Amino acid sequence: MPVIAQLLTVVLFTCLSFAARGEKLRIVTEPWAPYVYEENGKSLGLDYETTAIVFKRLGIEVEWQFLPWKRCLSMLETGQADGALDIFHSDERDATLLYPSEPLSQxxxxxxxxxxxxxxxxxxxxxxxxxxxxxxxxxxxxxxxxxxxxxxxxxxxxxxxxxxxxxxxxxxxxxxxxxxxxxxxxxxxxxxxxxxxxxxxQQSQFLAVRRNAGMDLLVQRFGAELKRFKREPAYAELSARYGAAPPNALNSARSTATTAKTVEQQESGAQ
Structure with missing residues (x-):
């Protein structure tokens, strides 16, 4: 590999890996069982466990905090957190947050x-x-x-x-x-x-991160690995454990759902 390509690779992974900088990705979320919650001191849930597996595969260490949702959003806004788990997409938030192409759940x-x-x-x-x-x-x-x-x-x-x-x-x-x-x-x-x-x-839930250096590449890697994991038997087993409906059932429900009159979105505290 040419020297310049080697240097670019090092720079890329330095940006992507918080571990390489001696840091952990700080993720906040509200207990939202069965998607994410704590039980007897252990973190559980379909979206939590899925996210933990994806980050482990990417070699990224995560520091988790379970807080009331308004506090989570406040920490995102002030930079005290790098991202939030099980957050809904909104156009207003695109200026400050990045979303993977693949949602965690519906x-x-x-x-x-x-x-x-x-x-x-x-x-x-x-x-x-x-x-x-x-x-x-x-x-x-x-x-x-x-x-x-x-x-x-x-x-x-x-x-x-x-x-x-x-x-x-x-x-x-x-x-x-x-x-x-x-x-x-x-x-x-x-x-x-x-x-x-x-x-x-109906609404999709995502892992979203703040728009900082290297985060766009992190989001791309996370989305690609999440999509890959969802095709594996391990994800099917995890979904079944938490009672997730199969994709065809979700699509059927979406087609018959009432027009979005009461879309509930986890949004910023400045509502």
């Missing part, structure tokens, strides 16, 4: 109501006069965010939202289907809460 947003105060619905127009539990630091679609038909009431955590729903302090709450189903079992309230069957919207 989420489906639905609403839940208490069995003793049922509020089944098909459209937002049927929610007139109701109070909907939301999550701080999340940005919802314009239709949902600006509607005057109902009231939006945030809670400090997803668990707190379900507690408010059980106690009758809110009429419904909005969250990802699998996150909600996980919490019904975690909180032992499956006999008290029902999931409204209408899929409000």
């Amino acid at each position: 989420v489906q947003f639905v609403m839940f109501y208490a069995n003793d105060r049922p509020h089944p619905f098909s459209t937002l127009d049927e929610l007139r006069g109701l109070t909907i539990g939301t999550s701080p630091g999340y940005l919802y679609s314009q239709d949902f965010r600006e509607s005057t038909l109902f009231t939006r009431e945030p809670a400090p955590s997803h668990e707190a939202n379900f507690g408010k729903l059980v106690r009758g302090r809110i009429d419904l709450l909005i969250t990802d289907r699998r996150v909600g189903q996980h919490l019904l079992d975690e909180l032992n309230i499956r006999d008290k809460i029902t999931e409204n069957p209408a899929i409000i919207s």
Whole structure:
């Protein structure tokens, strides 16, 4: 290999590898089971484990922090974190963040109501006069965010939202289907809460990193390795463990989902 090519290779991998600079990639995320969470001091979840495997293959060490979502976004904005796990794409964020071409997972947003105060619905127009539990630091679609038909009431955590729903302090709450189903079992309230069957919207979740030197190449490598891993039996086994739907089922659900009226996006704290 010519000397100049060798030098370029060294420079390239120096930019890409935090380990080469004696640093770790600082990734923040909010517990969002079954995608990413902690249990008995161990980090788990479909997206967490997938990301950890990909970074290990790339030879990149990661320092993880599990924090409330608004705190995660604040750390991204101030440079205290290099990236965020399970973040949604938004055009506004493109100026500061880079996204791989391959998403980690797909989420489906639905609403839940208490069995003793049922509020089944098909459209937002049927929610007139109701109070909907939301999550701080999340940005919802314009239709949902600006509607005057109902009231939006945030809670400090997803668990707190379900507690408010059980106690009758809110009429419904909005969250990802699998996150909600996980919490019904975690909180032992499956006999008290029902999931409204209408899929409000779908969204891809990504690992995104700040726009710094070398990060564009890191994102390219991450996306390519993630796509490769998803074709392996190991990923199929991991997906099955966390109850992920097969790709054809996701595509079918996407085609029948309601037009994005309540897209729930993890967005910047300056909403």
